[in-house]
Amino acid sequence: MKQFNIWLFDFFKELNILDHWAMTFSITISVIVLILAAVAAQLLTRLILVSLIHKLFQKTKTDWDDFLIDRKVFSALAHIPSAFIIYAVYSFSGVEIVSTILSVIARVYFVFIFAMTAVRTANAVNDMYQTTPYAATRPIKGYIQLVQILIIFVSLIFAIAILIGKSPLGIFAGLGAMAAVLLLIFKDSILGFVASIQLSANKMLKPGDWIEMPSHKADGTVIDISLTTVKVQNWDKTITTIPTYALVSESFNNWAGMEESGGRRIKRSINIDMKSVRFADPKLLEKLSHFYLLKDYITNKQQEIKSFNEKLNVQDGDVYNGRRQTNLGIFRHYLEAYLRQNPNIHEEMTFLVRHLQPTELGLPIEIYVFSKDQRWANYEGIQADIFDHVLAILPEFDLRVYQNPSGHDVNELGRNLANLQKRTVVNN
Template sequence: MTHLKDYFIDLFQQLNFSASWAEITSISIMLIALFILAILAQIITRAILIKVIHRLLEKTKTEWDDFLIKRKVFSALAHLSSAFIIYKMYDFSGVVFISIILNGLVRIYFVIIFTLALVRTANAVNDIYQTTPYAATRPIKGYVQLVQILIIFLATIFVISILINKSPLGLFAGLGAMAAVLLLVFKDSILGFVASIQLSANNMLKPGDWIEMPSHRADGTVIDISLTTVKVQNWDKTITTIPTYALVSESFNNWAGMEESGGRRIKRSISIDMKSVRFADQPLLEKLSHFHLLKDYIAQKEKEISDFNQKLQLAEGDIYNGRRQTNLGIFRYYLQAYLKQNPNIHQEMTFLVRHLQPTEKGIPLEIYVFSKDQRWANYEGIQADIFDHILAIIPEFGLRVYQNPSGNDITEFIHHQAQQHTD
C-alpha cells in the first residue's frame, strides 16, 4: 500500500498537482479501490464458495446443515473475505488518522460479522431442536433468545471498547455500578427467563395447548412461547400476547389434560317442573313398558316393590305407606340407559345422571358424562343431540320442563280463562 501510494503521488505530481492535492487524490483513489476490492471479494465468495458449500450440504442426509443454510449462517460468514482484505491493507503509511479510522471500522466489522453469525446459528439450533420429540413439551425458544441477548450485549461492549480505545475487561469491571440500571432495562427479559424455566420444568405449557386466561382475554391455542411473551390464537382468530411471567404469577386453565385423557366432559342440566313429579300409576307404567330401554327395568322394579310391600302387610289400596315408582325416577333410569347405549359417550370415565339442589326454577336433572370425540364442533353436536332427545321425550313421562312464562303463555292463559267464562 505504501509503494502504491507513492506511485500515485509521483504520477499526480507529474500532472502538475500540488504535493498536498496529489497526496489527497492518491489516498482517495486507494480508499475507493480498497472498498471496491472488498466488495468484489464478497461477491466472489457468495457466488462461488457459498454456492459450493450449499450444494454440498444439501446432498447430505442430515437435516441440521439444512437449517444452517435456511438461517443464512454461511452468508453472514461470507463478509469475512471483505473484512480480511481491509484488515490486511488498511495501513496507509504517513496517514495515521485514516489508518486509525480504518483499523477501528474493520474491527467493528469483525464483531458485527461474528455477532450476526452466532445469532443466526442460535436460531438454527432452535430449528434443529424443533425436529426432536422433546420440542413438543420442552420448548427452548426462550433460552435461545436469552443467549442471543447475551451475544448482542457482549458485542455492544466490544464495539464500545473499540470506539473509546479501552480494554473490554475494564468495561466489564465497571458494569457493577450499572447493575441496577441493567436490571431495570432488562426486567421483562429476566422475569420472562425465570418464568420460562418454571413453565418448562413443571410442564405447565407447550405450543399447541389450549389455554384459557380470562384476566388477559385469552381463550385459544398457544402458537408461540418466547422469552418475554406467549402468543395465543383465540377461537375468533385474534392474537393475544401474554407476558411469560404472568403465566406463573397468575392462574390459567390448560385444557391439555382433557385432550390427553381421551374424553371431553358434558356437564349440563335441565330443570324439571316439580309440580309435574308424581307417582307412576298403572296406565303410565303400561305405556312406558313399551319402551325397549325400560321394559325389563319396570317389570323388575315392580316385582321388587310388590315383594317389599307384601312384607309390610299393607291394606289393599294403601298408597301412602308402601313404596311406589315415580315418573322422575323412571325417567332418570331411562336417561342412564339411553346414554349407556350411545356410542359417542365414554363408558369408562365418570358417568352420572343426578338431581341437584331444587330451586325456585325447579329441580335440575344433570347429565355428567364424557364424550369420546374431543373436537369442538363434534362435541357440541353430541351434546345437542342428547338434549334434543331429552326435551322431546320428557312429556312421555308426564314431566314438564320448567320455563319462565313468556308473553305467548300469558296470552294463552287469558284466552283460556275468557273461553271458560264464556262457556
C-alpha cells in the first residue's frame, strides 16, 4: 500500500499537479482502494468460509451449531480479515495523520467485531438453553441481556479509550465519580435484574403462565421475560408490557397453580326468593320422590324425621312442632347429587353447595366446585349447562328465583289491576 501510494504521487507529479494536490489525490485514492479491499475481503470471507461452515454444520446431528448460524455469529467473524487488512496497511509514508486515523479505525473495528460476536453468541446460548427442560421454569433471558449490556458497556469504554488515546483502566477509574449518574441511567436495568433473580429463584413466574395484573391491565399469557420487561399477551390478543420490577413490588395473580392442579373453580350463586321457601307437603314429596336422584334421600329422610318426631310424641299432622323437610333443603341435596353425577365435575377437590348471607336480593345458594376441563371455552360451557339446569328445575321444587321487577312485571301488574277493577265494577 505504501508503494502504491508513492506510485500514485509520482503519477500525479508527472501530470504537473502541485505537490499538495498530488499528495491529497494519492492518499484519497489509496484510502478508497484500502476500503474497497477490506469490503471485498469481508464479502469473500462470508461467501466462501461462512458458506462452507454453514453447509458443514447443517449436516451435523446437534442443534447448537444451528443456533450459531441462525444468530449470524460466523457472519460477525467474517469482518476479521477486513480489520486485519486495515491494521496491516494503515501506514502511509510521510502522512502521519492518515496513519494515525487508520490505526484508530482498525483498533475500533476490532472492538466492534468482538462486541458483535459476543452479543450474538450470547443470544445463541439463550436459544440453546431454551431447548432444555429447565427453560420452562427458570428462564435466563434476563441474565443474557445483562451480560450483553456489560459487553457493550466495556466495548464502548475500550473504543472511547482508543479514540482519545487514553488507557481503559484510567477511564474505568474515573467512572467511580460518575456512579450516581450511571445508577440513574441504568436504574431500570438494575431493578429489572434484581427482580428477574427473585422471579426465577422463587419460581414466581415463567413463560406460558396465565397472570392477571389489573393495575397494568394485563390478563393473559406470559410470552417473554427480559431484563427490564415482561410481555403478556392478553385474551383479546393485545400485548401488555410490564416492568419486571413491578411484578415484585406489586401484587399479581398467577393462575399456574390452577392449571397444575387439574381443576378449575366454579364459584357462582343464584338468589332464591325467600317467600317461596316452605315446608314440603305430602303432595310435593310424592312428586319429588319420582326424581331418581332424590328417591332414596326423601325416603330415608322421612324415616329419620318420623323416628325423631315419635320420640317427641309429635303427630304427623302437627305442623308447629317436630321436624319437617323443606323444599329448599331438598333442592340443595338435589344440587349436590346432580353435580356428583356430572362427569365434568372434580369430586376430589373442594365440593360445596351452601347458603350465603341473606340480603334484600334474596337468599344466595352458591355452587363451589371444580371442573375437570380447564380450557376456557369448555369451562364456560360446563358452568352454563349447570346453571341452565338449575334455573329450569327450580319451579319443580316450588321455588322462585329473585330478580328486580322488570318492565314486563310492571305491565303484568297493571293488567292485573285493570282486570280487578273491571270485575269490581261488574259485581257492583
